[in-house]
Amino acid sequence: MSVLKIALTKGRLEKKTLAVLKKMGLDCSELESGSRKLIYKIPNYPLEIVLAKAADVITYVEHGVCDLGVVGKDTIMENGNSFYEMLDLGFGKCRFALATKVEDDFYSGCKTRRIATKYPKVAREYFAKKGMDVDIIKIEGSVELAPLLGIADAIVDIVETGTTMKENGLHPIEDIHPISARLIVNIASMKLYKEEIFDFLKKLEDNLED
Amino acid sequence: MKKNDIKTPIGTRDRLFDECRARRRVEDSLRSLFLRRGFSEVSSPSFEYFDACLAPENPIPQEMLYKMSECTGKLLVLRPDMTTPIARIAATKLPEQMLPARLCYVEKVYRACREDKGMSTEILQGGIELLGYRGIEADIMMIVMAVDALRACTDKKIAIELGFSGYFKMLAGRLSMSDAEFERMRTYIENKNFAALSDMLDGFGDSDATRALKNLSRMFGGIEILDNTDGELAYLKELYRGLEEAGVADVISIDLGLVHQIDYYSGIIIRGYMEGVGTPVLSGGRYDNLITSFGKEVPAVGFAIDIDAVAECVGVEEMKYDTLLHITQGAVRCGFEYLDKHDNTTLSSCKTIEESRAYAEKNNLRLLVIYADGTILEVK
Structure with a gap:
């Protein structure tokens, strides 16, 4: 199974996203240890988390160096170009x-x-x-x-x-x-790793608050 | 040093050594495949008249065109794709009796983009076009060529996806929508923005068409997504069966939400992906109406591969030499002849034998010295 890379917008959206990932049962302890690292491996899920500034999340996902990203609709409207905008995460409103x-x-x-x-x-x-x-x-x-x-x-x-x-x-x-936080997906990743991505999206969606 | 001495223009770069070899290898693999399969190479000028590239069907907006002027004052553009030149060739250069025709090309195209986005403005494309040939056999042939072309370049995982422009147009045609609303809906489907699409379509009542459109951005995957669909998509099912027979179905997926450049394509849409590249490396489809704008009705289907994106991902093996040849005065001819016959040998750029020896020692190579009379001595 391929390891997916997800870029999170540093700050408030990162905290809210981590809360959902934890609800999904992902071990995010290293991220919460106050470490200054920018890339984290999740020990119990094939996922790597990258922390970046909002506009950079879009750049990384568009170029496909990250498969997924969490970023505000504001940044998408200002900087967005070509990717799939698949979920409205409902927070960061x-x-x-x-x-x-x-x-x-x-x-x-x-x-x-x-x-x-x-x-x-x-x-x-x-x-x-x-x-x-x-x-x-x-x-x-x-x-x-x-x-x-x-x-x-x-x-x-x-x-x-x-x-x-x-x-x-x-x-x-x-x-x-x-405006609210959105989950975006690289176009090529979607076609090459559809199963892994849909599996992740499904779990994520199930753990979102209404 | 002057201000613009260091930097090449936005989106371009110098390519040295291995980068050139990697590009050349992909280019050669594609060209030889195309020629073997009966496609004949054509070449067109790098620039075209501005109005030729501004057909209403052309999806490339004018801010993406590099413009300059001819000595007559006419406005020129660097060609933004090869499809327009091919359409012109088909309509004005190919006599009727030569159709159907199979053409291929390896050429650069130019598209301006914003600064600092890491995109290329000068793109080397290899592609093929099948002209004057309508029908499922032509589409199957093209898709199999797309698979084989990517396969010829790499062993990495590849994926080819197919869209079908007619289905979306047919569904959208059943709703009364303004152009702006149509474009908004198209964007939502293209971006797989499920939530916004669903909200928007709620405003158009509940009908078979709105339900099918809401579902459209989810309609991608294997052939199973066509289960329970009606007659309109029978063509895709038949196409898929043809691809199964041709043994390429394992890399084919279908995406009915592929609705980009929808005015341009009149049938199937093809996009190809390669593990390690974040953007489509292959793009094409059927566009039966484009050539009409040059005054002749010629159906056409084709695709282009982004050779630089593929080459950067595939890379190239390092050149392996174990011998260094030092050519002494008067020995140029026999030195070159020796090089022509020995792949494992490279030419020393040093002036003296001593320097060559030091270089050979440092790089762990055997050193040969060749003299004007053809004598070759190995130097320890």
Whole structure:
């Protein structure tokens, strides 16, 4: 039986995924020992776990150096290209939203709006679908700053509770897309190791919370 | 050193020694198989007129085309695939009486991609096309060729999967959908995004078509997935029986969710995989309508193999020499003749016999010195 490699997004999604893997009966003790390793062998299942940053999970799965990956829908929408997106894992829930300063009316006037975001592709596609021409400006850190400093009219960002926005005088005006963790599969792996992958997916799905 | 001296353009690379040999070996295996099986080689220019590559059926978007201009001012592109040149050849160069025709090629194609994604922009492809031949025998022949072509390159595990564009189109045709909705549904099926597909189709009521479409992304595996399916898929069953007879059924699987480039293909879709490569190494299918856009109705089926991806995975054995030959002044002709006759011998690049001796000692080789009169001495 071939050993599958799964890439997990480091941090919160990793913890949640490990909880499910443990429910499946997989021995994940080495991962929880505070070790700094990046690749772990599971002693009682033909599986290796790779820890990576979200966008890298996609790169590794697309190139087929990892067969499976757990990554947020946000990263898939911004960086995704060709792989199978097979399971909605149901955790890591939040959403993409368009937000402005509370006092602003985003749609008034004829000026081309400028949108600040960490997710230029998501923003570009959202406004393309609306048939609206906008300027997009990529911001790396706290995107909420951009409208406050006056460099942008609105932001496209992930909203979980909305607290940061509220404290900074912003509010979401439109939901763009719901987000949750997804299980992705390399296309070639799926065809070459279908049995192993389906077996794993089935067990994983059975142990997800509703 | 100037700014662009070190780096080759995005997605390209220099290939040295073993990389070239590995590529050459795959290329040679494929070409000799194609020729043995009655396919004749053709070659076309690396660039084409821009509008020739912009047929509405062509699945390659214009941002993936490298563009330049001719001295007349006409816009040119580096060809993004070999199918378009083959279609042009079929429609404009092959006289009617030469059809059906079997063509093969080994050529480079060019597709721009984003920076730093680790993708190739210059891709060496080996492929075949069967023109003017409709029907199940042609499809079977092509699929068996696909299996044999990958087999000719490697002993590693391979898999060939078949899709069938007509089934999806037929089901989708029964629902009234906008183009945008159709594309969204197609993407969900292609990505095997079960949950999103099911949610979307709930909005189209409950019918045989929606149920079949919901199931489509799960419809992949062995021939058993066609159990309990109706007449529309009878063709695939018959095809599979033909492949069993040809002795290749063990590596064949079926994926009815293979719906990429759906406007391009008009029948079977073929994709091939090889253990150790994370992307399809073989891609093709039947496209009976493409050549029509060049003004002649010629049905066609074909596939192309990504030679570089296969070569990188298969690799090559190290060259084995046990003898080093030092050619002294005036001995070039007889030295070369000796090399021609002895596979185990390589030429020394050293200037003096002393340097050659040191090199031979270091690399554990026997050293021969050849003189102008043809005398050969072994140096200890």
